[in-house]
Amino acid sequence: MQIQLNEVSADYSVGPFRKTNVLSELSLSIEQGAFTAVIGETGAGKSSVLKLVNGLLLPTKGHLQVGEYTLEKNVDKQTLNAIRKNVGMVFQFPENQLFAETVYDDIAFGPRNFGFTEVEVERLVEEASATVGLARHLFTRSPFNLSGGQQRRVAIAGVLATEPEILVLDEPAAGLDPEGKRAIFDMLKDLHQRKGLTTVMVTHDMDDVVHYADDVIVMAKGEVKAHLSVAELFNQEALLKRYRLELPEVLRLKQTIEQAKGQPLRAHPKTVDELARAMIEEGWV
Amino acid sequence: MNQLIFGRYFPGDSFIHHLDPRFKLIFALIYVGLLFFLESTFYYLLFFVLTLLLMEQTGVKLAIYVKGVKPLIWLILFAVTLRIMTTSGGDVYLRYGPFAISSFGLTLGLQTFLRFVMIIFISTVLTLTTKPVEITDALYFLLKPLKYIKVPIEDLSLMLSIALRFIPNLLDETDKVMNAQKARGMVFGQGSLINQMKALVPLVLPLFQNSLKRAEDMADVLEVKGYQSNQKRSHYRELKWKKQDVFGSLFLLMLMVVVFVFQQ
Numbered sequence: 001m002q003i004q005l006n007e008v009s010a011d012y013s014v015g016p017f018r019k020t021n022v023l024s025e026l027s028l029s030i031e032q033g034a035f036t037a038v039i040g041e042t043g044a045g046k047s048s049v050l051k052l053v054n055g056l057l058l059p060t061k062g063h064l065q066v067g068e069y070t071l072e073k074n075v076d077k078q079t080l081n082a083i084r085k086n087v088g089m090v091f092q093f094p095e096n097q098l099f100a101e102t103v104y105d106d107i108a109f110g111p112r113n114f115g116f117t118e119v120e121v122e123r124l125v126e127e128a129s130a131t132v133g134l135a136r137h138l139f140t141r142s143p144f145n146l147s148g149g150q151q152r153r154v155a156i157a158g159v160l161a162t163e164p165e166i167l168v169l170d171e172p173a174a175g176l177d178p179e180g181k182r183a184i185f186d187m188l189k190d191l192h193q194r195k196g197l198t199t200v201m202v203t204h205d206m207d208d209v210v211h212y213a214d215d216v217i218v219m220a221k222g223e224v225k226a227h228l229s230v231a232e233l234f235n236q237e238a239l240l241k242r243y244r245l246e247l248p249e250v251l252r253l254k255q256t257i258e259q260a261k262g263q264p265l266r267a268h269p270k271t272v273d274e275l276a277r278a279m280i281e282e283g284w285v
Numbered sequence: 286m287n288q289l290i291f292g293r294y295f296p297g298d299s300f301i302h303h304l305d306p307r308f309k310l311i312f313a314l315i316y317v318g319l320l321f322f323l324e325s326t327f328y329y330l331l332f333f334v335l336t337l338l339l340m341e342q343t344g345v346k347l348a349i350y351v352k353g354v355k356p357l358i359w360l361i362l363f364a365v366t367l368r369i370m371t372t373s374g375g376d377v378y379l380r381y382g383p384f385a386i387s388s389f390g391l392t393l394g395l396q397t398f399l400r401f402v403m404i405i406f407i408s409t410v411l412t413l414t415t416k417p418v419e420i421t422d423a424l425y426f427l428l429k430p431l432k433y434i435k436v437p438i439e440d441l442s443l444m445l446s447i448a449l450r451f452i453p454n455l456l457d458e459t460d461k462v463m464n465a466q467k468a469r470g471m472v473f474g475q476g477s478l479i480n481q482m483k484a485l486v487p488l489v490l491p492l493f494q495n496s497l498k499r500a501e502d503m504a505d506v507l508e509v510k511g512y513q514s515n516q517k518r519s520h521y522r523e524l525k526w527k528k529q530d531v532f533g534s535l536f537l538l539m540l541m542v543v544v545f546v547f548q549q
Contacts, residue, residue: 056464081470089468096458097465099490109487113470144494158469 001067001086001165001198003030003053008062010052022048023222025062035192035199037209037230039245040219046202047092049219050168053200054089055080066166085114088164092171094155095148103146103154104139110162121161128161131191133183149180156184160191167192169201173208185212206248210234210270218243231268250275257284295413299344300529306419307426308530312537313411319544320400326392328548329399335540336403343414353409354402361401369394417449422524439514447503455492462491 005028012022023045030036038046051057052064055071063072069083091097100106107128111121129136132153138146143154156172172188173181189212192199203209209216209230216233218226220243226233233239234251247255250272257279258264267278279285296302301309323329340350354361368390375388412420425442432438463473466487473484 051464054468056467077472081472084468084470087468089465091461091465091468094465096495097462097469097487097491099487099494109466109471110469113472162470 002032002065003067003166003198003200004028004065005049005052006062006064008052008059008064010048010057010059012057023052026222026224028217028224028227030198030200032198033196035189035212035214036201036217037213037215038200038202038217038219039204039206039209040225041244043221044219045222046219047170048222049217050089050170050200050202053166053168054087055083056089081114085162086164087166087168088159088162090156090159090167090169090172092174094159094172095143095151097158098143098151098155101142102140103134103143106143106154107158107161110158114162124161124163125157128157131160132157132187149176152176152180152184164197166198166200169199171202171204188212206246207250210248210250218245230270234268293412294416295343295345295349297344297414299342299414301339301343301410301414303529304414304533305524305526305530306415306423307524308526308533309411309415310420310423310427312533313407315537315541316407317404319540320403322544322548323396323400324548326396328544329396333399333403336406339410340406343410345413349413350406350409354405357401357405361398364401365394365398368397417452418446418522421446421449422520422522426524437514443514451496451499455496458492458495459488462488 005026007025007027008023009025010023026045026049028049038049040046048057052059052071053066055075058073058075059071060073063070065071066083067086069079069086071079071083098106100109104125107125108121111124116124125139126136129139134150134153134157138150138154143151146154159167167188169188173184176184185208188199188201191197201208201213213230215227215229217224218233218239225243226236226239228236234247239245240247250269253272254265254269254275257275261284265275265278265282265284267274267281269275269278276285320332323332340347369386370384370390372390372393373385373387374390375392377385377387379386415423421442424445425438428436428438428441467473471484471487473488474481476484
């Protein structure tokens with residue numbers, strides 16, 4: 001499913017307070033099947049974009065197109081429900097949303113809400129658990145007694161179980177150790193390719209961007225400043241500097257080596273292994 | 286939830302904001318007390334104008350105060366209606382069984398209405414212009430004498446300030462969990478009453494779980510840092526009784542004289 005934002009403005013009004021636009025006249029287009037990373041400083045409006053795509057935040061101006069559905073200010077409940085069914089949303093620290101008595105019931109919560117039959121629910125729960133690597137014997141356990149990493153998996157499975165076509169994630173690996181983090185991302189990337197999902201992910205970590213994303217949206221102050229491919233982004237040092245984005249580890253390493261060597265490397269390695277290989281090919285080592 | 290104005294702090298720079306919280310607390314209490322000693326409609330209107338002036342001084346828009354009254358309007362109207370119906374005397378306009386609408390009743394009804402509204406307005410003035418922590422500090426100070434009859438004032442004020450401190454967090458968290466469950470297809474506020482109650486489980490349970498976890502963490506931290514509530518301690522925020530508080534107190538005294546001496 002494709003996502004298209006047309007001059008969308010949005011804000012959060014809390015009682016008598018009305019904050020100025022969190023997002024102002026945002027236009028954006030995310031292709032079907034893309035793995036897109038959204039980056040930018042805190043308060044740039046990254047999470048708000050995700051909420052828009054799921055209809056949790058409605059535009060005050062403009063409209064957005066999610067697949068065949070149109071979201072605007074006065075959207076009706078059916079459309080909203082249909083969109084939420086098609087868009088899976090993983091929040092930051094999703095384990096905070098667990099509530100059911102058993103892991104099974106928690107994962108089944110979404111599919112049941114969206115009106116799947118119990119037979120289908122069972123299949124969906126099993127598939128989702130297999131995807132995130134949850135063993136069956138955990139189904140009857142209470143989600144509150146699991147480890148942090150396992151809780152995260154249960155929470156993500158609960159979102160995947162509704163079989164979304166678009167997956168939006170807000171820092172899905174925040175607070176996990178490097179190993180758990182890699183496991184989550186590898187799982188997401190695999191799922192993305194296997195099911196042809198459209199994935200949009202908010203992240204702080206540039207290493208995640210290089211490793212997993214195809215293209216990047218750079219946001220600042222509620223506006224989209226750039227939308228380009230990962231390779232392009234890291235070639236635009238001015239852009240990186242302007243929005244105070246850090247270079248990923250591999251590129252910092254590459255720059256240091258290039259400086260020491262006094263000449264640029266022609267290849268664009270994404271991992272340290274690729275960098276090593278490129279250097280061997282160049283005959284630098 | 287977002288409609289609740291009562292108990293919310295509006296940052297501002299008015300002179301009421303800068304008054305000592307102890308003074309504001311006492312002022313609000315005595316002011317509300319005085320409202321119960323008013324006898325004629327003239328004095329009600331006098332106090333009403335005074336209340337409006339105080340509200341104007343806070344620099345917060347009138348609409349916001351009115352919003353604070355809204356959730357309670359039915360309760361007020363109920364009390365007022367009861368007052369009107371059950372008071373007799375003066376010219377009687379309408380009579381039905383034991384109920385009657387009379388001129389005395391109408392006057393009393395108006396007075397009841399004004400009193401209710403003023404109570405809400407004046408306590409809103411207090412909470413809009415005073416940070417919750419300041420109110421806690423003031424309460425702690427004013428309750429201090431109770432220490433001599435072995436009331437654990439320190440513990441109570443610590444509990445109160447922790448509770449107040451975490452209200453915004455809890456609201457934030459409610460919002461987050463609500464969004465997360467909505468994203469999983471939960472629909473709030475739909476269906477029969479029983480179903481609506483059931484729909485609260487996925488919202489309330491995670492909140493409880495998180496609050497308990499946080500309480501445990503906080504208790505641990507207090508323990509680790511060697512916090513002991515019964516120790517004598519200095520304060521980060523010191524309450525200072527300033528010139529304007531003296532003037533305020535004189536003003537309050539004047540009001541009391543007006544009510545208890547002139548009105549007689």
